[in-house]
Amino acid sequence: MTNPAPPRKSPDQPWRTEGTPEEPPKPSSGGRRMRGGWWRLIVAALVVYLIANLILSFQDEATEPTISYTEFSKQVDAGNVSKIYAKGNAIQGELKKAQDNPKDSGTYTKFKTERPTFADDRIWDSLTKHNVTVTAEPVVQHRSFLANLLISLAPMVLLIAVWVFIARRMRAGLGGAGGMLGRKAPPKPVELEPGQQRTTFADVAGIDEVAGELNDVVDFLKNPDDYRRMGAKMPRGVLLAGPPGTGKTLLARAVAGEAGVPFFSASASEFIEMIVGVGASRVRELFAEARKVAPSIIFIDEIDTIGRARGGGASVGGHDEREQTLNQILTEMDGFSGSEGVIVIAATNRADVLDPALTRPGRFDRIVQVSPPDRGGREAILRIHTREIPLAGDVDLAQVAKTTPGMTGAELANLANEAALLAVKRGQRHVTQSDMSDALEKVQLGAERALVMPYEERRRTAYHESGHALLGMLQPGADPVRKITIVPRGRALGVTLSTPDADKYAYTEEYLRGRIIGALGGMAAEQVVYGVITTGSESDLEQVTRIARGMVSRWGMSERVGRLSALPDDAQQAYGLAAAPQTLDAIDEEMRRVVDECYEEARRKLREHRGQLDALAEALLDRETLQEADAYRIAGVPRLAKDES
Numbered sequence: 001m002t003n004p005a006p007p008r009k010s011p012d013q014p015w016r017t018e019g020t021p022e023e024p025p026k027p028s029s030g031g032r033r034m035r036g037g038w039w040r041l042i043v044a045a046l047v048v049y050l051i052a053n054l055i056l057s058f059q060d061e062a063t064e065p066t067i068s069y070t071e072f073s074k075q076v077d078a079g080n081v082s083k084i085y086a087k088g089n090a091i092q093g094e095l096k097k098a099q100d101n102p103k104d105s106g107t108y109t110k111f112k113t114e115r116p117t118f119a120d121d122r123i124w125d126s127l128t129k130h131n132v133t134v135t136a137e138p139v140v141q142h143r144s145f146l147a148n149l150l151i152s153l154a155p156m157v158l159l160i161a162v163w164v165f166i167a168r169r170m171r172a173g174l175g176g177a178g179g180m181l182g183r184k185a186p187p188k189p190v191e192l193e194p195g196q197q198r199t200t201f202a203d204v205a206g207i208d209e210v211a212g213e214l215n216d217v218v219d220f221l222k223n224p225d226d227y228r229r230m231g232a233k234m235p236r237g238v239l240l241a242g243p244p245g246t247g248k249t250l251l252a253r254a255v256a257g258e259a260g261v262p263f264f265s266a267s268a269s270e271f272i273e274m275i276v277g278v279g280a281s282r283v284r285e286l287f288a289e290a291r292k293v294a295p296s297i298i299f300i301d302e303i304d305t306i307g308r309a310r311g312g313g314a315s316v317g318g319h320d321e322r323e324q325t326l327n328q329i330l331t332e333m334d335g336f337s338g339s340e341g342v343i344v345i346a347a348t349n350r351a352d353v354l355d356p357a358l359t360r361p362g363r364f365d366r367i368v369q370v371s372p373p374d375r376g377g378r379e380a381i382l383r384i385h386t387r388e389i390p391l392a393g394d395v396d397l398a399q400v401a402k403t404t405p406g407m408t409g410a411e412l413a414n415l416a417n418e419a420a421l422l423a424v425k426r427g428q429r430h431v432t433q434s435d436m437s438d439a440l441e442k443v444q445l446g447a448e449r450a451l452v453m454p455y456e457e458r459r460r461t462a463y464h465e466s467g468h469a470l471l472g473m474l475q476p477g478a479d480p481v482r483k484i485t486i487v488p489r490g491r492a493l494g495v496t497l498s499t500p501d502a503d504k505y506a507y508t509e510e511y512l513r514g515r516i517i518g519a520l521g522g523m524a525a526e527q528v529v530y531g532v533i534t535t536g537s538e539s540d541l542e543q544v545t546r547i548a549r550g551m552v553s554r555w556g557m558s559e560r561v562g563r564l565s566a567l568p569d570d571a572q573q574a575y576g577l578a579a580a581p582q583t584l585d586a587i588d589e590e591m592r593r594v595v596d597e598c599y600e601e602a603r604r605k606l607r608e609h610r611g612q613l614d615a616l617a618e619a620l621l622d623r624e625t626l627q628e629a630d631a632y633r634i635a636g637v638p639r640l641a642k643d644e645s
Contacts, residue, residue: 044159064092064110065101072113075099076126083133089115092138198257204250205384206377206409213368214238214255217343221259221295224341234295235365236333237344239303241351242370245410248347251370252299255345262296264289268305271325279306279325287332287342294341300329303346309355326355333363372408374503375401381409385416392430400436403482405503415443441483445495449488459621460526461486461494464536466616467525468496469626470609471518471602473637478514481632484616485625493536509557512547516598517605519543524602525613544595552590553579560590612636 075081075095084093091113098107115123127134201211220227220234227234240248249265256263264286271279290296306325333344344364348354351367358364373381378401386397404412418439423431453461465484472478479498486494498518504511523537551557553567566579566587579587606613612635619626619634626634 064112065103065108067102067108067111067113069113069115069119071102072111073123073126076123076130076132079130081127081130081132083135084127085135085138086115087138089117091115198260199250199253200257201254203384204247204254205380206373207247207251207370208377210240210251210368210370211254213366214251218255218259221261221297221343224295234341235343236362237346237364237366239351239354239359239364239367240345240347240370241367242349243372243408244349245408246370246372247409248370249299249301250409252297252345252347256297256299259295259297262290262293263299264296265299265301267301268303268307271306272321279321280328283325283328283332290342296342298342298344300344300346302348303358304348304350304353307346307348307354307358309353326358330357330363372406375405378404378407378412381412382416385413386431389416389420390430392432394433395431395436396433399433400440403440403499405499411443415439418442441489441497445485445497446489446492453488453493457493458486459617460530460534461536462617462620463525463529463613464522465494465496466613466620467521467523467528467602467606468498468518469521469631470613470616470635470637471521471524471605472496472498473632473635474605474609475514475517476510478511478518480628482628483625484620484631486620487624492539509551512551512557513594513598516544516547516595517602519547520595520599520602521606524599524606528603528606528610529613544598545591548591548594549587551594553587558587558590558594561586 072081072091072093080096080099082094082096084091086092093111093113095109095111098109100106101108201215204211217235217238220232224234240251242248252265253263266286271282286298290298306322306329308322310323310326329344346364351359359367379398382397382401400415404415407415415436416439419431419435422435422439423429426435428435465486469481469484472481479500481496481498483495483497485496489495519540520537522540523533526537527533549567552561554565556563556565561583566583615634615636616626616631619630632638
């Protein structure tokens with residue numbers, strides 16, 4: 001099994017490292033930068049402390065108003081004073097009933113006043129007469145100096161915590177508006193787990209021609225002096241282009257592991273932030289770290305995220321975050337920053353949308369196409385992914401590889417895993433050929449659904465699938481039939497599985513017409529038998545439309561449209577933008593002509609072989625599923641004649 005990708009040391013670090021040497025911690029120069037900052041922190045803390053004390057003192061003053069001694073005497077004589085506390089001539093007290101405060105619009109119950117030194121009003125007798133309690137403790141309890149100090153320290157502690165957080169981020173190499181959102185600290189080495197080996201070409205199979213192209217990079221990294229003596233320069237970058245799951249990331253790790261150099265990997269989307277400038281700073285830091293341990297390899301996955309052609313829909317100022325990140329990658333790869341010894345390997349599924357400045361020589365010197373493996377490659381991939389899976393003696397990986405044309409390495413790995421899961425569910429100790437076959441059906445056709453259909457619905461489905469299968473057996477250009485079933489799988493009520501005997505890399509017009517006829521077989525059978533058309537042909541019609549459009553508008557198989565590509569990049573180009581209206585009308589008419597001819601051919605053959613169609617449908621109703629040999633035997637079509645065609 002292949003090794004998993006190395007983990008990140010920190011979630012803020014947008015790249016992973018593998019094979020980098022240990023480095024002693026470097027003393028940070030942030031201390032000198034922060035000394036002046038600490039003085040500013042102390043001054044700010046003192047200001048906060050003084051402001052907090054003023055606010056607290058104001059609140060204390062506001063809780064007990066000062067009244068005149070005359071007003072105090074009136075309240076005593078009126079019997080409205082409940083208790084007082086006196087210290088010297090200062091008096092604090094509390095009223096029984098709140099009174100209006102003459103200084104503002106509020107009321108008060110607690111108060112303070114000052115007894116004049118010349119007063120001779122026999123105050124004690126008056127207090128005793130009106131049962132006023134003279135307490136030994138202050139009526140209004142003021143906060144102590146320690147309490148005021150602790151309360152005023154709370155915002156100061158918060159300020160210090162925020163300051164320390166910012167200081168640590170700055171010491172880690174952050175700055176500017178984007179610094180608070182993206183970490184620029186150098187990545188620390190990530191060591192492999194004990195006993196874990198780095199990925200090499202021994203872990204890669206099925207794409208030998210690609211590995212051969214990358215061997216030049218490995219040899220350059222291992223023997224740079226030999227190339228320098230000849231005046232050869234190390235390639236700046238290698239672009240791996242191909243469909244998803246073909247092993248592009250695995251190849252990049254294998255190159256680094258084979259050469260024994262440090263490996264930095266990141267997804268292009270991990271460089272992008274909302275704040276402009278963060279992505280560019282991360283790119284600078286990544287290349288700086290890679291240069292420290294050069295020779296090294298930087299791998300950027302899904303580079304089309306930031307590498308799309310520039311010039312469309314830029315934000316205010318002419319640049320957005322994606323373009324700035326791309327510009328920084330271009331600058332780093334161009335050598336202005338001295339990135340000798342650093343090779344950039346990038347992967348993409350959409351090489352056609354990349355900026356031309358990225359794919360020119362001097363940036364990505366090599367563009368390597370990584371295609372799905374052939375039959376031998378699929379067998380080798382299956383052997384790698386089943387190294388740790390106990391296989392029974394009846395498992396034939398060559399046969400499995402033969403029945404999986406077009407599948408990528410990731411899909412084959414998933415197939416092996418699904419077979420192992422089925423073996424566990426069935427309580428087996430080994431994975432059998434039956435497990436592999438069932439796993440393949442689940443991957444290709446979808447999981448079975450427990451759907452109970454009425455008899456008429458099952459009968460119509462049986463004729464629909466029999467129409468597909470019979471035309472696949474009779475039409476010279478169609479793929480051989482491997483399996484027919486009316487058991488609902490995925491979104492389909494029934495499935496006819498047809499795969500070629502050998503991998504095909506170029507398609508003839510006869511083969512494409514055969515595929516169209518086979519795809520229209522279900523609809524034709526329903527019309528021949530029942531005289532109706534149902535919605536069950538939706539996916540068939542989508543496939544037919546795609547093939548017919550390619551034949552007419554891209555592959556020059558129409559005399560009227562001619563030998564030109566009228567609608568290039570059919571899956572990506574908006575329909576109607578790549579050709580003149582007259583050409584589009586001609587394409588539509590030619591597509592209809594091709595499909596109509598194929599549909600008439602399908603109906604004609606089904607009428608001529610109605611007995612074979614009925615035999616297949618009855619067998620499906622009885623057995624639900626027919627394998628390849630049984631299907632050809634029941635239909636009365638010799639399989640050998642099909643192989644020879």
